Amino acid sequence: MRISLDYYRILGLPIQATADQLKQAHRDRALQLPRREYSEAAIAARRQLLDEAYSVLSKPEQRQNYDASFLASPYEVDHSQPDLAQTDEIAHPDARSPSIEIQDKQLIGALLVLQELGEYELVLRLGRPYLSSGNANLKDGRFGDPRIVLSDIVLTVALSCLELGREQWQQAQYENAAEALETGQELLLREGLFSSVRGEIQSDLYKLRPYRILELLALPDQDSIERRNGLRLLRDMLRERGGIDGTENDQSGLSIDDFLRFIQQLRGYLTAEEQQTLFEEEARRPSAVATYLAVYALMARGFAEQQPALIRRAKLMLMRLGSRQDVHLEQSVCALLLGQTEEASRALDLSQEYEPLVFIRENSQGAPDLLPGLCLYAERWLQDEVFPHFRDLSKQHVSLKDYFANVQVQEYLEELPAESESAEWTAQQQWNRRGAVSQTIAAQPAEIATSSGRPIRSAQVHEMDVDRSRNATATLSAASGIATLPNAEQIANLSPEGGLNSSDQRPRSSGDRQRGNLDNGYRVPDADDLPPRRGEGQPAKTKRRKGLPLPLLLFGIFAVGALGFLLFRSVKFLTSKSTDDQLLVQLDQPVIPIPTQTAASPLSGEMNQATAQRVLEFWLDAKKDAMGQTHTVEKLTQVLAEPKLAEWRKNAEEAKRENWYKQYEHTVKVDTVEVSPTNPGQATANATIAEVTKYYEGEQLADTKTDNLQVRYSLVLQDNQWRIKDWQVL
Structure with a gap:
């Protein structure tokens, strides 16, 4: 089946990207794992698409051929397959959109990539047909285990609704935002899945409610149904708060004083x-x-x-x-x-x-x-x-x-x-x-x-x-x-x-008055x-x-x-x-921070070989930046703990002051990982590292060195991020 994607977008790069940029983007995208609720099958399908895109674009001849087809005539829908034709039609709202051929079992990976790229409406158009008619399109197993695929598609569609709602919230389209959020919530309730995501959506709906009320009440008088809905939402808030000056919690994030200012503002719309x-x-x-x-x-x-x-x-x-x-x-x-x-x-x-x-x-x-x-x-x-x-x-x-x-x-x-x-x-x-x-x-x-x-x-x-x-x-x-x-x-x-x-401030008798x-x-x-x-x-x-x-x-x-x-x-x-x-809640300014969804940190998660691999790769990249030509130390603070953090900051400062730097090429493979049985926030990892170091004084190459090392790393969990506290070369 075909889907409205291309290899450059999968890696998040423009067509003019260099080979180094392709390599870095592939690594970054691979490290940025999706939410933990996704199945291993969905994560694997996503990784397949990333690898496939990099494989094609990293080879000059294949990339040249792909670029030629990338700018060629638009893809024509094959209507000889009715069920897929419907899918293709949904996937191609723009007939001139580039597209790629994917395997059926890569569908959830493609939806996941589209969701990460911010193509929320496209995800809804492509994914929702599979959730209709009792999920009949999934039951034949061609997309994978029907139960697992259903769960992944529901999650992707619901998250797209959540992110679309937040995007429209930022754009001051409050009722549209509410509709998107409610769509995702209804889907999750119907399928009985992912209560934590339902909680996120419900929290956003509560915080969005004051904005909706103002938007609905500001409508012209002829929009009576919408205005009545705004009054209903307002009464719901008042009931949950226990009144205008009530102290109960309506989950909106507004304090008593905030809510009184909100009431003052909406009076002009009533x-x-x-x-x-x-x-x-x-x-x-x-x-x-x-x-x-x-x-x-x-x-x-x-x-x-x-x-x-x-x-x-x-x-x-x-x-x-x-x-x-x-x-x-x-x-x-x-x-x-x-x-x-x-x-x-x-x-x-x-x-x-x-x-x-x-x-x-x-x-x-x-x-x-x-x-x-x-x-x-x-x-x-x-x-x-x-x-x-x-x-x-x-x-x-x-x-x-x-x-x-x-x-x-x-x-x-x-x-x-x-x-x-x-x-x-x-x-x-x-x-x-x-x-x-x-x-x-x-x-x-x-x-x-x-x-x-x-x-x-x-x-x-x-x-x-x-x-x-x-x-x-x-x-x-x-x-x-x-x-x-x-x-x-x-x-x-x-x-x-x-x-x-002047003595008693009372009017004099009428006989004292002169007319005028x-x-x-x-x-x-x-x-x-x-x-x-x-x-x-x-x-x-x-x-x-x-x-x-x-x-x-x-x-x-x-x-x-x-x-x-x-x-x-x-x-x-x-x-x-x-x-x-006077007025805290405004239609064009958020009273409370509108939540955003960020990608999972490569340094978080349960400690295992995959997590340790990500942490060590991040550390080696941070080492390149700190000891390289720019001597940038920001990444060090994210991956190192004391005493190594202070040590490597000092190394970077000395190198910058003395005008020398190093260029590294690394490969790393984690061999074993052991979590402390008494403290789950501590672990050790043994890794094999191949390191090529080029040493520069000023702009002149002074030395080149190649090492193959066995290193034991001590890791600690700080602020839900794994950091390297120390290491020992074996």
Whole structure:
């Protein structure tokens, strides 16, 4: 049968290779044994092809004839043999490819050579037909023992899938890489072979999964099936990790901090609805980080789709966090968008976020309250910091005016129970009182310095973009007065009058104001512009609440303290990185080293005559390099152990310094090998060595010497490599 190979490629050389290069390549290829899982028959078939290639190309006349046929007309498939014709067709995707005739029993050797040359797709096209139809093509025995041949072909095809997957991984073709890896894994599972190789493939699939998720979620909306698959993979990772901030192992190689950055990056590929569904589900674990992300998704979607019911859900979720963290700005924003102006003002008064409050106050100068600055900040925050994290909102324009002008929004705000403000606020304060002790434990000191030196409140633990998201929430909190406006026209007509009292930072009475317009376009109303605030003039309804039993209170303090510690850890990772290093997992950069398969070292393996032969040949080559014209000592460090290593390094340095060198020609044959019965990492080898030495001083040949030696070598195993520790000439 014919196969798409040529003798030059078998040896890994170009057609212009010299005779010395042919000899060296043949030796190197022979020493580089394939994986230990291959059968002796496969290794022998591979060696036959190497020997055959060298035999033809090392003889000038045969090489000349081969070169002539190498460039001749393309091989024509013989369709008179149907089964082989199919094989040839698979082996020759390119009709002009050179090919050689091989024996049937050399098939596995040819596949092995192709796999080593990186022809992974060709191996799949050529090898897989033999694994179909119940492996019927192998049962007649013409390729060798069917059981052994099947095992070798399965291994070669599976390894080609593994290497093809890694190659496509490097090329950022993540789904193609996964398909190749899964193909190899399915083959091994079907045949029940090579569990160690299955383990390698599965490990790569785990590490590849974050890249696949990003690639799938980045697809256009019309690729809904693929995007759903990306979400499924993400949920699998979350389940295996135990949540966004979970500590279990999903085998991806991502630490908790890495995974949080990964979540931050993929948010830009998810819609607001997808994020809401995902993070609300994760918040039920419970997870404080997921709760905060769910709040952002609910607020963004509620505002963009003018569904204040979603904003109310976000507000209720914030109450879970309010007992442990300063989230008053976020609560103020939610109250603003729900028309609960008094509650928004109260929340804003409690906030400790310095920079956002400065911005709000600066943009409320001359106004009776903080409404103008809050409105401006809210719009900027939603536009610049919130919406960009949602693929369906990133280009949407933000307008508070349009939001409150919407009839659906107006109707919902009007239908909210009049007592909802006070009732919800009372409930929140109860949450806060329960968490007072835990705040002392987990949130003090209350500030964590960022890389820029600006203090960040511990409330920012839950934000995935600390600086920007925090500024955003601060703005929204101050806009509490909007909620009583029944329509957009009144919002547009707001004008500032009066200002903040410097002593208590509370708005002056409307009688102190002068009507006018702010530079930011908002207008602050007086008493005639606005209807009475909800609940104004009505006594607040309060309920007496029994204190918690002491054991329950202590348990709550312990639980909250533990969660506070987790939040502190989360914010520490978020604030310890510069903004340029926020995202660790990128589509074009590997987060973890992509594994590569390297050829087996000639110095490794079980000690026997073959291994000893390889070690001694390697040593003699290293000796040539060290004592030759270049005095290169790198190979010495790979094959010699002390004290011989230091001795021969010194010899090479002296030769270089004194400007002399030697040229060697060696032949070596290992006669016996004995492994120590008490220490399997030590062995002795007796060898016969024929050595021709030419001694040069400068460029002049000074002497020639021929030796036939019997040498006993002492070998030791270091770092899974056999090295020569000493020797004795017998």
